Amino acid sequence: MNVEIKETLDVKGLSCPMPMMKLAKAMKGLNSNEVLEMLGTDPGTKSDLPRWCNKSGNLLLDESELDGGVFRFLIQKN
């Protein structure tokens, strides 16, 4: 996906609830329409993140799985 990434949040190795806390905090620092890339390994994030986007009104642009069990998400600030 070809979008400009404003910030990358690396939460690889962290367990629930830390990835979602760090994401919520990081998104507060972004301006509207800016995109954050998040890299994580906690399986809880896979279900929590789309739900969080839905609830907070932010847009999940893309999710994919990279080598080594790393999940990658692109989230656009509302």
Add this chain to the structure above:
Amino acid sequence: MAKLCMGLFSGSLDKLTAAGVILSGAAADDMDVEVFVLLQGARAFIKDNESKIDNVAEATHLKDEFINSLEKLNVSKWYDFFEMAKEMTNIKIYICSLAGKIWGGEKLGDFNYLVDDLCGIGEYLTAAEEADIHMFI
């Protein structure tokens, strides 16, 4: 904004950790939270007691495995979860006045940095009535 009301009766490490994880999730979701600390729970909030809590309520024979796993996974301490969550969202922590007295806490200054105020049980019940989610731990 959704409101969460938590009755925190337990003062054991496993349940305090669970409470901390739930508060962290609530913080990520930007919820308003009120925690009412009851009886055994209040002991964990007496000044300087937070880091001394090492008993578990469930599966006590697996206590060492539980504590070792928390350390291995680098899971935050229960009081650090509380503190991080409080920094992110509106979380108020109240100690039931009777509970405080049981463990020698008569006034706000007897409790640690996490505590906002002392309260009576009626306040807890009203908050539970008004909240979207109520849980008792």
